[in-house]
Amino acid sequence: MVPVIAACERWERETRGWRPFDTSDRARVISGNSMNGRVLVLNASYEPINVCNERRAIVMIFKGVARVEEHNGHVLHAAKMSIHAPSVIRLTEYIHIPFKNRSLSRKNILLRDHSTCQYCGKQLPPSELTLDHVHPRSRGGESTWDNLVACCKRCNHRKGSRTPEEAKMHLVRRPRGFSHHVNRQIMRYLGRADETWRKYLYYESDDAAN
Numbered sequence: 001m002v003p004v005i006a007a008c009e010r011w012e013r014e015t016r017g018w019r020p021f022d023t024s025d026r027a028r029v030i031s032g033n034s035m036n037g038r039v040l041v042l043n044a045s046y047e048p049i050n051v052c053n054e055r056r057a058i059v060m061i062f063k064g065v066a067r068v069e070e071h072n073g074h075v076l077h078a079a080k081m082s083i084h085a086p087s088v089i090r091l092t093e094y095i096h097i098p099f100k101n102r103s104l105s106r107k108n109i110l111l112r113d114h115s116t117c118q119y120c121g122k123q124l125p126p127s128e129l130t131l132d133h134v135h136p137r138s139r140g141g142e143s144t145w146d147n148l149v150a151c152c153k154r155c156n157h158r159k160g161s162r163t164p165e166e167a168k169m170h171l172v173r174r175p176r177g178f179s180h181h182v183n184r185q186i187m188r189y190l191g192r193a194d195e196t197w198r199k200y201l202y203y204e205s206d207d208a209a210n
């Protein structure tokens with residue numbers, strides 16, 4: 001934690017007097033790197049709340065709204081300095097998150113379903129998956145978290161505008177509405193290769209429920 005904070009302070013010193021001088025300018029200077037690595041965002045209470053990219057995380061650190069909890073081992077190079085890339089950051093102030101507003105998107109549904117067709121169980125690249133309305137849209141099925149599932153094109157074609165029962169196709173898992181639990185599942189999936197995320201995403205209560 002210390003190296004990044006020290007680097008940020010040095011960065012502030014070195015660039016003092018620059019105008020205009022907002023966080024986006026500061027972030028742009030470090031843009032020699034892609035800075036697209038994923039960073040887990042914790043609330044001040046250590047509750048995992050989101051995932052962002054390194055660029056966004058560094059802007060949040062510069063703004064003072066977040067602090068680094070873990071590094072991913074990479075070093076980001078700027079003109080005059082290098083900083084250790086964060087892998088987990090924590091907000092300095094607690095914010096209340098209205099989870100029910102979490103955006104319903106193709107990307108989020110595919111993440112919830114782990115890029116796995118919910119009928120045949122095949123895990124596929126996102127480009128080979130589509131979204132299926134479990135209760136068909138043509139018959140009043142809504143586009144909601146609990147009526148949409150990841151589906152391969154073959155199964156989607158086979159099912160057509162029938163219900164799973166009519167098509168005799170069984171869901172691997174009933175689609176779940178959005179909740180704190182689903183949100184954490186999505187973050188676990190995104191961070192499955194990142195050891196530094198584990199201690200923040202796995203709790204006994206969750207593991208017992210799985």
Ligand SMILES: [Zn+2]
Nearest residue numbers: 117120152155
């Ligand atoms: Zn399928």
